[in-house]
Amino acid sequence: MAVAAFGLPALAATAAPLSYQVGQRIVADSLDRTQPNGWGAAQVGGSYSLSSSKSFSADGKTGVMALPRPGSSLTAALPAVSANDVTASTTIDVPRIPTSGNGVYAGLQLRLAAGSYYQANVRVGAGGNLTLTIVRVNGSTANQTTVAPEVRVATGLKPGASVQLEFQATGTNPVALSARAWQNGAAKPNWQATASDSSTQRIQRAGSLAAWSYLSGSTAAQNVAFDNLSASTLVPVTTTTPAPAPTKPPTTTPAPAPTTPAPAPTTPAKPVPPTTPTQPTQPTQPAPSADPSIDTTGMRVAAGAAAIGSTSYAVPANAVVVSPSGSDSAAGTVAAPFRTVQRALDVAPSGATIVLRGGTYHESVNVPSGKAITVQSYPKEAAWFDGSSVVGGWAKSGTTWVASGWNHVFDASPTYDRGASDGTAAGWQWLNPAYPMAAHPDQLFVGGVAQTQVSSRAAVKPGTFFYDTGAKALVMGSDPTGKEVRASDLQKAISVGSTGFTLKGVGVRRYAPSVPDMGTVTDYKGGATFENVSFLDNATTGVSVGGSGNTFRQVTAARNGLLGIHANNSDNLKLTGVLAANDNSEHFNTSPVSGGVKITRSRGVDVRSSAFLNNASHGLWFDESVYGMAVAGNDSLNNVGNGIVIEISATANLVDNVVSGNQKSGIKLNDVSNAQVWNNTISNNVRNLDITQDSRRGANASDAGHDQRQAFPDPTMTWITGPISISNNVISGGSGNCLLCVEDYSHQFSAAQMKITADHNLYRRPSANAPSWAVIWSRGAGDPAIYPTFSAFTAATGQDAHSVLQEGAASAAPTQLTGIAAALSSVPTGIPAALASLAGKPAGSVHLGAW
Incomplete structure (x- = not known):
């Protein structure tokens, strides 16, 4: 009990x-x-x-x-x-x-x-x-x-x-x-x-x-x-030495402390096998983000790109070399480098490595078809693709400053369909009325600080700018004296037309892609690798990929206007050490698209040791028929939307994640079949663990979100929630109305029919009515059951029989919850082998919450 x-x-x-x-x-x-x-x-x-x-x-x-x-x-x-x-x-x-x-x-x-x-x-x-x-x-x-x-x-x-x-x-x-x-x-x-x-x-x-x-x-x-x-x-951040903090059951185990789930109402769904060898998901001493402009407070994992200019990739003897001071009529060697990346791409054979010397590359380049090319930075030199140019000639005009002769008009289509207007159905409008200029890709930076675009000269004030297309003039409200002013004048950085493209040690910043351009860098051929790459301050999406076998390793996507990283039809996708922070900086609506990372219609997706921080929408979002997700060892903190959300998808293992401080749900599973939620620390979100069903069904052709590559109806995509097992989690605080929330808005399935099972968890709340209820539990038809206490919930359902509820428990940071959980060694049960492998831990490890 x-x-x-x-x-x-x-x-x-x-x-x-x-x-x-x-x-x-x-x-x-x-x-x-x-x-x-x-x-x-x-x-x-x-x-x-x-x-x-x-x-x-x-x-x-x-x-x-x-x-x-x-x-x-x-x-x-x-x-x-x-x-x-x-x-x-x-x-x-x-x-x-x-x-x-x-x-x-x-x-x-x-x-x-x-x-x-x-x-x-x-x-x-x-x-x-x-x-x-x-x-x-x-x-x-x-x-x-x-x-x-x-x-x-x-x-x-x-x-x-x-x-x-x-x-x-x-x-x-x-x-x-x-x-x-x-x-x-x-x-x-x-x-x-x-x-x-x-x-x-x-x-x-x-x-x-x-x-x-x-x-x-x-x-x-x-x-x-x-x-x-x-x-x-x-x-307060404290230094705590718990005694003991066991990694295996104590010699004398207080009852009950089973090593397998009890009462074990269902056999856990077969986990997605790990796609990399068993190893710890993060180092003991994670390094902070290499970009000091990104707030990584509370981040546990070593996520994000190395500082641009700090990597040391070997230069092959036959490398094609580019330098901003070179010449496109040169030989393309270290001694006689090309000047443009496009020239190097045009002449390099498939399999070649193009090395960029330090400096700025103000280009939009195309990787030709049939060429598997690697583009990397020269050792210890900072190479940036930069979509902006310096703007001078500012003249004071009343309370504003004006630069004439600017003639770069971008498409402001607000959806992925170029030329189409915004949606009208509730929940399907891209633009928030409070931010009507979000889809306009124009960008202006004063002393490196992005200015906010407004819709008229009259609205210009310090920190804002207006692009007067008729007068071909930029108008801003901040004094440019003594500061470098830059404006975006290129839409895309790299368009990849061949499988096997690799980009390493390079930054991509300040481009102005329109929403239908899909991204500053786009690669739909597959087999791509992005390593130690930073996508910063781009007008809409940082990078968009498709095709099979793409890998993101130690990548930063920050302050992009709509979305940091987008993937669609990208099977066998791997994200390791990714940092997506402060994305959706233009404040598009949460739906249909925005946030840190969004992955759709893909199969076999592995996201580990990554961080999703302070995004003005969801942190990590799987949607529209994603199958086979391993989500392990990640931090999703302080996002305006949900921390981690999986929607109309199937077969997911979520283990060893810290999900805290998000303004909607911490982990939300919406129309998700076959999921396991084990050993996560979920705290101080509005709703912490939110499991829902709505009226969408995988067998209904009129419901959007089917993977057109699969037969219809796809037997792996029922879009009916469950079974879901919930064990060894720490679920703490929250300003919503429940600690554990299971609802069917279609009023068809009870939690029992969905096979939702919960046990061996630690729940904490500051008082008996904060959140209002301990559990909301679907009864199918009619309103769900409401349980103000876990004792009432256990008595009625048999769930959480070995769990502990702490009331009168003050709000605590995830790091403090780790110490608190360590003292409750009788609560958790042994983690199944496949899930332990995802977390990089021995099979059967007995642990509460994230490591």
């Missing part, structure tokens, strides 16, 4: 906080709705409590505070949120620059309760000066104390300026406070205002979060707007 453990289990260990890492997302609000009165409810964080609802509105892009008169203030709080150690951020728009008084203030409040809080203030004063302060308020503003004095952080703000603000609070004695603010388009600075509050009036307890604004007593009434309000808990 499942037992409730109030508080954490006692560990025979000592632990000392070393630092903090991001834990559960508790607030996420794009504020992109339209509402004439009030702000409504955040996507994550509940409804707002407003100081004066008539002064608040949402205009479809931002949440507006209309400060009515000098000396007035407004507050929008989220009372459902409570946190002690917390980090928060927002964007603040100031439509007018004050001309009198002390100006307009705006900021964030943390640990808000009973009128007490810490507050980070930005102030925009006359002349566009921006300052930053941290204050403490005890009970009322009459008891306000400055804990970090005002510091100037920017000057010369213009009307319509956008300011980024981050604020965090940690600890109790002392309370550590840090804040920073910077104009949109500038590089993020180090912390600019810090304080260590050890006074007797310090605020030690948890509290909510609020956005706040104020007009000084001599400043005229005006609006302030907030955008992209976000907050997450911060979790």
Whole structure:
């Protein structure tokens, strides 16, 4: 029977906080709705409590505070949120620059309760000066104390300026406070205002979060707007030595501790065999991403490309050599290199290696058919395919800067069908109305920072740009003085027309492919290898592949506008050490396509030791009749969509994955037959493990998503969920309404009919009603069964008989959950041999959660 453990289990260990890492997302609000009165409810964080609802509105892009008169203030709080150690951020728009008084203030409040809080203030004063302060308020503003004095952080703000603000609070004695603010388009600075509050009036307890604004007593009434309000808990990182932390059953095994699943209601489905020799899925000391601009906080695996310019691939004696300083009439040797990659591709025989000397290759190249070519970097030299050019001649025009003579018009089709308009059916629209320019491939970078494209000259403000096609001019709102300005003028980097293409040690950045171009690099011939390649800052998709036998090894795909990596009809596909981060930077809708990696209509797919971080959609997505998935040793963290989602597909093994902090489900299995979910750590997602069935069926020809290469109906693709076995997982926290969620929206199949089985898991939640229920369990017809406790669930179904529920368990980072799980050696059962092989562990290993 499942037992409730109030508080954490006692560990025979000592632990000392070393630092903090991001834990559960508790607030996420794009504020992109339209509402004439009030702000409504955040996507994550509940409804707002407003100081004066008539002064608040949402205009479809931002949440507006209309400060009515000098000396007035407004507050929008989220009372459902409570946190002690917390980090928060927002964007603040100031439509007018004050001309009198002390100006307009705006900021964030943390640990808000009973009128007490810490507050980070930005102030925009006359002349566009921006300052930053941290204050403490005890009970009322009459008891306000400055804990970090005002510091100037920017000057010369213009009307319509956008300011980024981050604020965090940690600890109790002392309370550590840090804040920073910077104009949109500038590089993020180090912390600019810090304080260590050890006074007797310090605020030690948890509290909510609020956005706040104020007009000084001599400043005229005006609006302030907030955008992209976000907050997450911060979790102390500790050094812990559990005693013991067994890798095999102890000599005296507490009962019950079976070595095979009990009650074993079904035999686990035959796993997909591993496609590489048994080995650990990640090194003991994983290296961080080689790109310092990518936030890899919490990443466990050694994913991502080596820094461009750091690899040392051997140069064959007969290599064809290219250099930006070479000549296409030269011999193509080290002593006399070609100038362009296309020249090298044209003359190189099949099987040749083309070596790129360091520098920038501003080209769109085609690999001819019949040539299996390797393109690699020269040892220790940084070679980049770059789709942008430097833009000069900027002239100030009012509050903007203009560069004339730009004549690069790209197709802005929003779907894969060139010239077609966007979909109209709900859930099938590519464009989010809040980001109408997403499908426009134009890109502008100021000092290496991407600017946001807007639809008119009038909308231009700092951090944004407009392409006036009639005037053939680029118009931007950021001052280019002293900075390199680049704009994308090429659509594609590489189009591959032959099997066996290899790209190694090279970067591909800042190209402007349209959505129907499919990718900056496209290869549909198969047998391709991408190793230590970075696809960065491309307008839509980084790379798209098809054909059999493609391999991605230590590849980075980051900040691409729509999707990092796309694969379709790509059987025997392998992804190892891939890092997909901050993709869908243009904010396309989650469906039908966007995110870190999306794989469709492929068979025999192996994804290991990879990381999917902070994507503005799903992290890793399998869809439309993918068969035979091995998903092992991966991290999927802090994505706006689901961490890992498998949809209308079949036969999947998910083992040793850490899936945490995602704004939708952690792992979602939707219309998936034959899956095993073992030894994963799934924490602090809205829903952690979400298993669903809808009305789509593999035998229904009118339902989209069939693999046209297979006979119809395909007996391997029923699109009916189950059987699914769930064991040895740690499932913790979450802001949704269930820890284990099994639903059939077609109201046809019960969980028992779908053969969903769960046992030997650790479940944790902070209280008996957070999430609201322990389990949602489909009954087929009608509404599903709701079980508020696991004891009730076990009594009714016999499931999770050897599992443990901990209630009153504080939110914890995945690294902490590892230590907690190690103390519960009686809960897990021996992992089956095939699954153990995927995880790189001995058969029968007894372990709880991810390694």
